[in-house]
Amino acid sequence: MKIEESTSAIVDEFGNFDDWIDKYNYLIELGKSLPLIDEKHKVESNLIQGCQSRVWLHAEFDGTNINFTADSDAVITKGIANLLIRTFSGHTPQEIMDSSTEFLNEIGLTEHLSPTRSNGMLSMIKQIKMYALAFKTKQSMS
Amino acid sequence: MDTKPDLLSTASEIEKIRAGFPILSRTVHNKPLVYFDNAATTQKPQIVIDALVNYYTSLNSNVHRGVHFLSQQATAAFEEVRGKLRDFLNAAHSHEIIFTRGCTESINLVASTWGRVNIKAGDEILISALEHHSNIVPWQMLCEEKGAKLKVCPILDDGSLNMTAFTQLLSEKTKLVAITHISNTLGTILPVKEITRIAHEKGIVVLVDGAQALSHMPVDVQDIGCDFYTFSAHKVYAPMGIGGLYGREDLLNAMPPYQGGGEMIKNVTFENTTYNDLPFKFEAGTPNVGDVIAFGAAIDYLKNIGLDFIEAHEQELLRYATEKLSSNPLIRIIGNAPEKASLISFLIDKIHPYDAGTIIDQLGIAVRTGTHCTQPLMHSLGITGTIRASFAFYNTKEEIDRLIDAIAKVESFFL
Numbered sequence: 001m002k003i004e005e006s007t008s009a010i011v012d013e014f015g016n017f018d019d020w021i022d023k024y025n026y027l028i029e030l031g032k033s034l035p036l037i038d039e040k041h042k043v044e045s046n047l048i049q050g051c052q053s054r055v056w057l058h059a060e061f062d063g064t065n066i067n068f069t070a071d072s073d074a075v076i077t078k079g080i081a082n083l084l085i086r087t088f089s090g091h092t093p094q095e096i097m098d099s100s101t102e103f104l105n106e107i108g109l110t111e112h113l114s115p116t117r118s119n120g121m122l123s124m125i126k127q128i129k130m131y132a133l134a135f136k137t138k139q140s141m142s
Numbered sequence: 143m144d145t146k147p148d149l150l151s152t153a154s155e156i157e158k159i160r161a162g163f164p165i166l167s168r169t170v171h172n173k174p175l176v177y178f179d180n181a182a183t184t185q186k187p188q189i190v191i192d193a194l195v196n197y198y199t200s201l202n203s204n205v206h207r208g209v210h211f212l213s214q215q216a217t218a219a220f221e222e223v224r225g226k227l228r229d230f231l232n233a234a235h236s237h238e239i240i241f242t243r244g245c246t247e248s249i250n251l252v253a254s255t256w257g258r259v260n261i262k263a264g265d266e267i268l269i270s271a272l273e274h275h276s277n278i279v280p281w282q283m284l285c286e287e288k289g290a291k292l293k294v295c296p297i298l299d300d301g302s303l304n305m306t307a308f309t310q311l312l313s314e315k316t317k318l319v320a321i322t323h324i325s326n327t328l329g330t331i332l333p334v335k336e337i338t339r340i341a342h343e344k345g346i347v348v349l350v351d352g353a354q355a356l357s358h359m360p361v362d363v364q365d366i367g368c369d370f371y372t373f374s375a376h377k378v379y380a381p382m383g384i385g386g387l388y389g390r391e392d393l394l395n396a397m398p399p400y401q402g403g404g405e406m407i408k409n410v411t412f413e414n415t416t417y418n419d420l421p422f423k424f425e426a427g428t429p430n431v432g433d434v435i436a437f438g439a440a441i442d443y444l445k446n447i448g449l450d451f452i453e454a455h456e457q458e459l460l461r462y463a464t465e466k467l468s469s470n471p472l473i474r475i476i477g478n479a480p481e482k483a484s485l486i487s488f489l490i491d492k493i494h495p496y497d498a499g500t501i502i503d504q505l506g507i508a509v510r511t512g513t514h515c516t517q518p519l520m521h522s523l524g525i526t527g528t529i530r531a532s533f534a535f536y537n538t539k540e541e542i543d544r545l546i547d548a549i550a551k552v553e554s555f556f557l
Contacts, residue, residue: 028555052527
């Protein structure tokens with residue numbers, strides 16, 4: 001699935017919710033169902049700086065696509081990580097670098113979850129894009 | 143006759159007080175705001191907002207040295223506030239009150255002037271495990287620069303200072319004790335008078351970080367006996383960006399200036415400068431006149447309401463909230479010192495403070511979650527953060543009930 005298809009599917013899902021309670025219940029559900037990260041990747045070097053909760057983001061590059069796994073000690077943060085992984089995991093560095101994160105505004109996440117350091121969403125996105133850039137650079141050098 | 147206000151009259155008194163704070167009638171997420179983040183900053187009464195607006199509307203002028211009418215009026219109003227603060231803190235002299243940007247700058251001022259002259263390689267500075275980053279980092283920086291050592295006095299399990307350890311940690315090398323009056327994270331009120339007495343017996347200078355104290359209880363710097371006392375106006379119902387340092391006259395006189403510039407000089411040539419007298423020696427540049435004047439209005443306001451009334455009502459809110467939270471078996475209150483200011487840090491079993499805070503916010507209640515700028519304290523408690531509800535005298539028991547309901551909602555979301 002293309003990144004735009006994932007993001008428009010997410011926008012549709014969130015469009016079904018009438019109030020914040022449903023939205024948060026869904027995020028919590030997503031948080032609880034986030035695929036487990038390999039414990040060995042929950043290391044200091046994978047910790048994202050600037051979050052109120054601890055967030056680990058691990059990236060693996062298979063030569064074509066980047067696969068992300070993540071974890072957090074806060075469930076809502078895990079829910080956000082789940083959305084981001086669903087969107088960006090399994091895509092090429094170039095696709096990730098070219099993608100827009102506008103969908104997060106559309107589903108009202110930047111409105112309800114302040115785009116500050118508290119939830120770390122922006123830090124996670126920044127880190128995902130950094131990985132994409134790093135792997136692309138590595139790819140072009142090999 | 144001295145009568146204690148009964149519950150009913152307290153409630154109507156609080157109702158009147160609340161009406162004076164415009165922000166308290168707004169809604170957040172379509173619900174009436176409950177503001178329980180007073181330890182971070184307090185809300186401002188209309189009377190303080192008016193003082194600020196009035197200053198810029200009819201008095202704005204640069205202070206000191208101006209011969210014209212407005213400058214003289216602004217100077218008089220500005221200096222009058224220094225006098226009010228002298229009175230409020232019971233300092234011996236008005237010139238012992240230095241205006242700064244706030245508590246953080248006050249501590250940095252002492253670190254970079256008194257510290258620069260008095261701290262040498264091998265010396266020790268003693269702080270407590272309860273300190274806010276602003277009473278840790280400036281001393282760390284000074285110690286690093288001078289080759290001095292920062293020592294930390296531990297706390298007891300209930301969040302009180304370990305006084306036995308405190309006494310033992312004072313040595314021949316200790317030059318300064320820098321300690322908070324009230325813990326912003328646990329609410330512990332420290333016995334600063336006793337701490338000062340013990341330190342002074344050994345000739346050690348004492349700085350008390352009063353950021354959390356001024357709004358909750360009467361503070362008498364001469365009674366405490368401390369050498370420095372720091373404070374921020376925005377935690378005392380006044381604007382942000384202004385605060386002060388109380389320093390004992392002889393110490394302030396012996397200290398080199400902080401920043402160089404206008405105001406702090408007597409005579410300047412390209413070869414040499416003579417510095418101004420106290421307090422101006424430490425107030426380089428145009429001061430924050432408008433905010434100082436609004437700070438003065440806040441002090442008048444507090445005195446008018448009465449710190450005894452404030453203390454009594456806030457302690458009743460603390461007692462009520464502690465009782466309600468304690469009856470929930472999933473809640474663990476962090477910090478149970480016998481003497482506490484009106485704030486409670488707590489954890490809900492199996493729920494991350496960030497998750498809890500996010501839902502509580504959706505219900506229109508402002509609490510703070512995280513480490514509260516006390517990461518070393520969190521580390522020593524073995525936790526990564528707390529939920530903190532901090533009360534001011536305009537808060538009510540009904541608002542605490544809303545927090546209790548919100549916690550039930552949080553539990554239904556996550557458990």
